[in-house]
Amino acid sequence: MSLIWQASAGRPLKGEITVPGDKSVSHRAIMLGAIAEGVTRVSGFLEGEDTLATARIFQQLGVRIETPSPSERIIHGVGLHGLKASNEDLDCGNAGTAMRLLTGLLAGQNFRSKLVGDASLSKRPMKRVIEPLSLMGASLQSEPNGLPPLIINSKNTLQGIDYKTEVASAQVKSAILLAGLYAKGETTVYEPHPTRDYTEKMLAAFGWPIEFRPGHARLSGGHRLQAKDIQVPADFSSAAFFIVAATLIPGSDLLIKSVGMNPRRTGLLATLQLMGADIQKQNSHEQAGEPVADLRVKHVVLTGIEVPESIVPDMIDEFPALFVAAAFAKGETRVSGAAELRVKESDRIAVMSQALRELGAQIEETPDGAIIQGGNLHGGEADSHGDHRIAMSLAIAGQQASGVVQINDCDNVATSFPGFLELSKSVGFELHIK
Numbered sequence: 001m002s003l004i005w006q007a008s009a010g011r012p013l014k015g016e017i018t019v020p021g022d023k024s025v026s027h028r029a030i031m032l033g034a035i036a037e038g039v040t041r042v043s044g045f046l047e048g049e050d051t052l053a054t055a056r057i058f059q060q061l062g063v064r065i066e067t068p069s070p071s072e073r074i075i076h077g078v079g080l081h082g083l084k085a086s087n088e089d090l091d092c093g094n095a096g097t098a099m100r101l102l103t104g105l106l107a108g109q110n111f112r113s114k115l116v117g118d119a120s121l122s123k124r125p126m127k128r129v130i131e132p133l134s135l136m137g138a139s140l141q142s143e144p145n146g147l148p149p150l151i152i153n154s155k156n157t158l159q160g161i162d163y164k165t166e167v168a169s170a171q172v173k174s175a176i177l178l179a180g181l182y183a184k185g186e187t188t189v190y191e192p193h194p195t196r197d198y199t200e201k202m203l204a205a206f207g208w209p210i211e212f213r214p215g216h217a218r219l220s221g222g223h224r225l226q227a228k229d230i231q232v233p234a235d236f237s238s239a240a241f242f243i244v245a246a247t248l249i250p251g252s253d254l255l256i257k258s259v260g261m262n263p264r265r266t267g268l269l270a271t272l273q274l275m276g277a278d279i280q281k282q283n284s285h286e287q288a289g290e291p292v293a294d295l296r297v298k299h300v301v302l303t304g305i306e307v308p309e310s311i312v313p314d315m316i317d318e319f320p321a322l323f324v325a326a327a328f329a330k331g332e333t334r335v336s337g338a339a340e341l342r343v344k345e346s347d348r349i350a351v352m353s354q355a356l357r358e359l360g361a362q363i364e365e366t367p368d369g370a371i372i373q374g375g376n377l378h379g380g381e382a383d384s385h386g387d388h389r390i391a392m393s394l395a396i397a398g399q400q401a402s403g404v405v406q407i408n409d410c411d412n413v414a415t416s417f418p419g420f421l422e423l424s425k426s427v428g429f430e431l432h433i434k
């Protein structure tokens, strides 16, 4: 029996909150800490099922990882060539980041590994990493069409490449760079649009020579990683649900503390501001090399817009929340250039369109986006299709709908945002387990 939520009109959102640690940074902290020399201490680690899966996999590969307290990890790095084979499958669960980055990292080992995932991950495209890694000399086996499970064969001798990615994907870029650590010669990645640069920044912080700028990264194999403590910023993508909720709910005035503000993540801010949102950045500063800020969000009635395609990659995880914002805006919102949404944890264009329609929105699906007529939602029953971000977005819709919203299949919220239910209730949400 899967988890069902019931959401209904909540109070204005007030007070201060801190959302959990960044998922992308937490995955990478475990991965680089594991293959570094020395001990890496991670604070602000996301205790989500996705990042726990990554930690569990490295333990299977022989890395000692301690949990001195919740959201802290001590990783005893084994060095670049210190990982050990596991006879068991390496289970990435729901985590695309784990599977794609690990495919790159494991392609450079001299042992065989098998990466598996849950039903959703087993339908997600892996050709995008298989192709460049095969060009580097990796020997990878997948199900037909490049679907998981993936078997990474042993004794790979990798060769650096120059590669232009077809889709703007930090996961693909990172997989190639992690394989590049083990490759002979130079590896260069060019992207059609810059994506999040956490892998590059963390490699540099761990002492690996790397040259990078937006849309481009280059490194060569054969260096060493030196352990480095990592402070994980709060996840902008988790803050996004509260940014949208506080904007939508009349009377709200909410402060979201110390949010990671990497410019490749904050496209939703720019989009909401174009729609008229009142979001103030306060206390901007750097935390362990990443920009962070407190965000003060007040209620405003939004106006529909045509979302500029150039912003899409910088808000790729935020479309479920944006669709909800658009459903309550004045006028029409048009999204295009976002076909990648169809291969996320669910087909987010189809699933969000169907869900919002069930709740009373007028929404037309297009191949690479949607046209959403703003107005009000009457409530009803909708399915998240096991997609964490869709479940949380529909919970926001429920705060503003005139009737009750039932959301089916909410278990996977724990993949990225453990404690969402409690935190959201503490600032004014009406949200319960049915």
Ligand code: S3P
Pocket (backbone or CB within 6 Å): 023, 024, 025, 097, 168, 169, 170, 171, 172, 174, 195, 196, 316, 317, 340
């Ligand atoms: C991620 C990159 C993005 C994003 C995902 C996390 C990462 O995926 O959607 O949630 O940590 O590198 P793509 O790189 O496939 O766009």
